[in-house]
Amino acid sequence: MSAPQPLTDLSTDDLAAFLAAQQAAYADLVASGLKLDLTRGKPASAQLDLADGLLGLPTGVVDAHGVDTRNYGGLEGIREIREMFAELLWVETEQVVAGGNSSLVMMREVLTDLMLKGGVDSERPWSAEEKVTFICPVPGYDRHFTLLEWFGIDTVTVPMNEDGPDTAAVAALVANDPSIKGIWIVPTYANPTGSVVTLEVAERLASMPTAAPDFKILWDNAYAFHHLTEDEAKSADILSLASAAGHPHRPIMFASTSKITYAGAGVAFLAGSVDTVRWYLGHLGKGAIGPDKLNQLRHAQFFGSPQGVRDHMVRQRAIIAPKFDEVDAILTRRLGGLGVATWTKPTGGYFVSVDVLDGLAARVVALAKEAGIVLTPAGASFPKGDDPRDRNVRLAPTFPELAEVTAATEGFATCVLLAAAEKLAG
Numbered sequence: 001m002s003a004p005q006p007l008t009d010l011s012t013d014d015l016a017a018f019l020a021a022q023q024a025a026y027a028d029l030v031a032s033g034l035k036l037d038l039t040r041g042k043p044a045s046a047q048l049d050l051a052d053g054l055l056g057l058p059t060g061v062v063d064a065h066g067v068d069t070r071n072y073g074g075l076e077g078i079r080e081i082r083e084m085f086a087e088l089l090w091v092e093t094e095q096v097v098a099g100g101n102s103s104l105v106m107m108r109e110v111l112t113d114l115m116l117k118g119g120v121d122s123e124r125p126w127s128a129e130e131k132v133t134f135i136c137p138v139p140g141y142d143r144h145f146t147l148l149e150w151f152g153i154d155t156v157t158v159p160m161n162e163d164g165p166d167t168a169a170v171a172a173l174v175a176n177d178p179s180i181k182g183i184w185i186v187p188t189y190a191n192p193t194g195s196v197v198t199l200e201v202a203e204r205l206a207s208m209p210t211a212a213p214d215f216k217i218l219w220d221n222a223y224a225f226h227h228l229t230e231d232e233a234k235s236a237d238i239l240s241l242a243s244a245a246g247h248p249h250r251p252i253m254f255a256s257t258s259k260i261t262y263a264g265a266g267v268a269f270l271a272g273s274v275d276t277v278r279w280y281l282g283h284l285g286k287g288a289i290g291p292d293k294l295n296q297l298r299h300a301q302f303f304g305s306p307q308g309v310r311d312h313m314v315r316q317r318a319i320i321a322p323k324f325d326e327v328d329a330i331l332t333r334r335l336g337g338l339g340v341a342t343w344t345k346p347t348g349g350y351f352v353s354v355d356v357l358d359g360l361a362a363r364v365v366a367l368a369k370e371a372g373i374v375l376t377p378a379g380a381s382f383p384k385g386d387d388p389r390d391r392n393v394r395l396a397p398t399f400p401e402l403a404e405v406t407a408a409t410e411g412f413a414t415c416v417l418l419a420a421a422e423k424l425a426g
Helices: 012-031 045-049 052-056 079-088 103-117 142-151 167-176 199-207 238-244 274-284 293-303 306-335 361-370 402-425
Strands: 036-038 096-098 133-138 154-161 180-185 216-220 251-256 268-271 341-343 352-356 373-375 392-395
Touching: 012 402, 036 402, 045 306, 052 293, 079 096, 079 268, 079 293, 079 306, 096 274, 103 142, 103 216, 103 251, 103 268, 103 274, 133 142, 133 167, 142 154, 142 180, 154 167, 167 180, 167 199, 199 238, 216 238, 238 251, 268 274, 293 306, 306 341, 306 352, 306 402, 352 402, 361 373, 361 392, 361 402, 373 392, 373 402, 392 402
Parallel strands: 036 373, 133 154, 133 180, 180 216, 216 251
Antiparallel strands: 096 268, 251 268, 341 352, 352 392
């Protein structure tokens, strides 16, 4: 079989015929009456079922260190769940806080504390600064950007490459601008590209000079254990790298079991220097007496050990990896070689990032919606929803059943082809 011919190489007549064929295919798609949703990276029911052993736990109410988990106290969380995830996150137990069910809440708390009080290494509260700016690698995680916008924090973007954020661009920005106070990073299987920050990139981020003495790396390890292949990426040890570089308070790490056990009833974690942990708990204690230690105990008993977490994620992989394989197979068969789109083939995480021709992402999303396929809004992976090239679309294949993933991806491909043909035919 001959290789597909890029659409830009077609003659005027051939392109017109191609456009007509895509219009007909799209009409059939609309007529099929689909109702599919690829918007958010939620675990499927089959993934949640894997954690149903939690419902019979905990056995007893006293943890391994003699703490009655039903009572007040223990703001830092029970030690055994902290020990377990300290090993998984490559940090020391004293550097970990186990909290409630949402790492996003912890992120908001950290930003609130920084704005109102300043950090361990701050000269003043961030709210007292003339301006506060964050670096946002793009495409990136929309909830990070929403938080910044809510706080009134300005944003500047840098490219997110396969090995992590463009460190040359980051270094140039932070060197002379003290208003730049931090950067968001999803280091392992980034949302939405699936990029993995390499040791070299992490080392440079940890060590680079910054005009702001209290520059922060908000290191969101949301997908650190969510492997799609047997070749499991390891997250860089950002806390040790920063400490060795003389910036021990620079990184603050977040993680959770939200996509490991129950999305709405997991355990969230924060990690940082011992001083950062003390700083966080000092502020948290003004409005909290202790987390849900019973839930932490049931998770500790459910997993049993760090290896128990790893084994659990292998079972998760068996459920979701075929969905990602299906997305790639369909996009390759339908769009490969035509020069109308590129896409990632992640080895972990929850998303596939697709770049269509410039100026067409919003059109593709609108076509899909009319055909009954709901996608994340175009531009969602950029601050304020503004993709300057209007080309990025994020697909989230984990939640639907495999047959629905097939139908939605086939429909998406039809929408991409129609939008591209419209553009090129003029």
